[in-house]
Amino acid sequence: MIIDIGLNQATAFAPATVGNVAVGFDILGFALDHIGDRVTVTRSARPEVRILAINGADVALPEDPSKNTATAGLVRLIADRKLDFGFDVTIDKGIPLGSGMGGSAASAVAAIVAASALLEERLPLPDRFTYALIGEAVASGAAHGDNIAPCLLGGLTLVRSMDPPDVIRIPVPPAINCVLVHPHMRIDTRTSRGVLAAHVERAAFIEQTSNIAGFIAGCFTDDRDLIARSLRDVVIEPQRAHLIPGFAAVQKAAFAAGAMGCSISGAGPSLFAWHGPDIDPAELSAAMVKAFATVELKADAWHSSVNGLAAHLVER
Ligand code: HSE
Numbered sequence: 001m002i003i004d005i006g007l008n009q010a011t012a013f014a015p016a017t018v019g020n021v022a023v024g025f026d027i028l029g030f031a032l033d034h035i036g037d038r039v040t041v042t043r044s045a046r047p048e049v050r051i052l053a054i055n056g057a058d059v060a061l062p063e064d065p066s067k068n069t070a071t072a073g074l075v076r077l078i079a080d081r082k083l084d085f086g087f088d089v090t091i092d093k094g095i096p097l098g099s100g101m102g103g104s105a106a107s108a109v110a111a112i113v114a115a116s117a118l119l120e121e122r123l124p125l126p127d128r129f130t131y132a133l134i135g136e137a138v139a140s141g142a143a144h145g146d147n148i149a150p151c152l153l154g155g156l157t158l159v160r161s162m163d164p165p166d167v168i169r170i171p172v173p174p175a176i177n178c179v180l181v182h183p184h185m186r187i188d189t190r191t192s193r194g195v196l197a198a199h200v201e202r203a204a205f206i207e208q209t210s211n212i213a214g215f216i217a218g219c220f221t222d223d224r225d226l227i228a229r230s231l232r233d234v235v236i237e238p239q240r241a242h243l244i245p246g247f248a249a250v251q252k253a254a255f256a257a258g259a260m261g262c263s264i265s266g267a268g269p270s271l272f273a274w275h276g277p278d279i280d281p282a283e284l285s286a287a288m289v290k291a292f293a294t295v296e297l298k299a300d301a302w303h304s305s306v307n308g309l310a311a312h313l314v315e316r
Helices: 072-081 103-116 125-140 148-153 189-194 202-221 224-230 237-243 247-256 281-293
Strands: 009-019 028-044 049-055 086-092 156-161 166-170 177-183 261-264 271-275 299-305 312-314
Touching: 009 103, 009 148, 009 177, 028 103, 028 148, 028 177, 028 299, 049 072, 072 086, 072 103, 072 125, 086 103, 103 125, 103 148, 103 312, 125 148, 125 189, 148 156, 148 166, 166 202, 177 281, 189 237, 202 224, 224 261, 237 247, 237 261, 247 261, 247 271, 247 281, 271 281, 281 299
Parallel strands: 049 086
Antiparallel strands: 009 028, 009 312, 028 086, 028 156, 156 166, 177 271, 177 299, 261 271
């Protein structure tokens, strides 16, 4: 449902997303169903951004609008367009912080989608992408569009280029779904990026590019076996696995329960697993949650399509 409230106030919902999708570090991502952040933006008289409230966050988030992921893009928007009005912003976090579920991207996207509805002309998609990316960069110290793109477009996306924006929607076989398991711990994206080596060995580069090519080909040709063979991260996952207690056991449990692929969601610590129609998602997620319990980590699980809705305006 799309609702404009007299062009004075708008609320947008933006979904949680899984970045990287094992083989596409910083370039692939998909949107999850149901879970996400909401941001309400109200036009204000002065050309400035004010954060009125941040609800649902269990750690303190920056209250300076140029440092908050939801509002940094709006600050730039006002300056770029020389707007003679500003934005008051209320952020309702639905995505756990530091979970690897694209929370910073969701706040940034929801804010720009809501603010765009208050402009004389809505921002074109490439501009929404660019302004949301500013918020994401504030949060993680580096611009990467793998969460922003599926959050804005829905489904599974490939960011071929951030500047200029070149984002491609990838079809996903409808019979594939996913489970996402979130252990009760946080990993800061900066920390998770900080452990990565600057260079990739040639053999790993060849294997990873084979896998991403196979994965994309499998998505376009509805070849689930090819997708399953290709969903293997030989570059990033081995460098980050040690940040997640029980990672190897959880991944092993997912494969034993029939997952097509299982890897770290974004920067972690959540893990996602893709599965076909022959697998009961409740059994798959239970196996993963049980494996986390062996290292004394409680975990939540979601079952979702890999084709979640794009960010959209909602009733407050
Ligand atoms: N692609 C990013 C990373 C996602 O893995 O660091 C983090 O949100």
